[in-house]
Amino acid sequence: xxxxxxxxxxxxxxxxxxxxxxxxxxxxxxxxxxxxxxxxxxxxxxxxxxxxxxxxxxxxxxxxxxxxxxxxxxxxxxxxxxxxxxxxxxxxxxxxxxxxxxxxxxxxxxxxxxxxxxxxxxxxxxxxxxxxxxxxxxxxxxxxxxxxxxxxxxxxxxxxxxxxxxxxxxxxxxxxxxxxxxxxxxxxxxxxxxxxxxxxxxxxxxxxxxxxxxxxxxxxxxxxxxxxxxxxxxxxxxxxxxxxxxxx
Numbered sequence: 001x002x003x004x005x006x007x008x009x010x011x012x013x014x015x016x017x018x019x020x021x022x023x024x025x026x027x028x029x030x031x032x033x034x035x036x037x038x039x040x041x042x043x044x045x046x047x048x049x050x051x052x053x054x055x056x057x058x059x060x061x062x063x064x065x066x067x068x069x070x071x072x073x074x075x076x077x078x079x080x081x082x083x084x085x086x087x088x089x090x091x092x093x094x095x096x097x098x099x100x101x102x103x104x105x106x107x108x109x110x111x112x113x114x115x116x117x118x119x120x121x122x123x124x125x126x127x128x129x130x131x132x133x134x135x136x137x138x139x140x141x142x143x144x145x146x147x148x149x150x151x152x153x154x155x156x157x158x159x160x161x162x163x164x165x166x167x168x169x170x171x172x173x174x175x176x177x178x179x180x181x182x183x184x185x186x187x188x189x190x191x192x193x194x195x196x197x198x199x200x201x202x203x204x205x206x207x208x209x210x211x212x213x214x215x216x217x218x219x220x221x222x223x224x225x226x227x228x229x230x231x232x233x234x235x236x237x238x239x240x241x242x243x244x245x246x247x248x
Contacts, residue, residue, distance in 0.1 A: 118229035179209035
């Protein structure tokens, strides 16, 4: 497994080096499709052995100037001394409709599996409105509010849990340059049926461009669950140095 991951990592680096040699001159026509891949892998050996793999891919398609479709896939696997300590798979689809230059509506669907949080399957359907308080180009501040319906099944004997909830989200971006930026996002998810069942997710990141295709991203993520299932911990924390590749 480790050998295969190292080969993939080497192939990504080779692609990044060779890409400028084969790139076609850019046109003034805006891109309708973009694809960004993120790869973070750590293998530590010595008194203890720790390995961690984080893969994220985000594909965006803009068929019309006012319509944006996003597909995201994320895989996280961590083990220590050969024993798994984290394993999470997530994918979501989202559609944004731009009502004006600042106001937009959205709808999304998500699937998640997190064995170490005792979540066998989580399906999530959501919709809401968003507003750009700051529209850039240097400072960008987005806020969103919406409702969602969550369907959970667990790896423990706990009964399935289906509930209607609310979502509040905010994201601030500071663009140092066109390709170097700082981002801070916070999301709050609330169960209308049980006020003690809520989640808070935070994502802080700093991205530095290497060339037109390749960037390095340092990020710190916190996923807090106020009512974890079974013996799961309240918060997952992920600190990562990630290679970001713009494939399209």
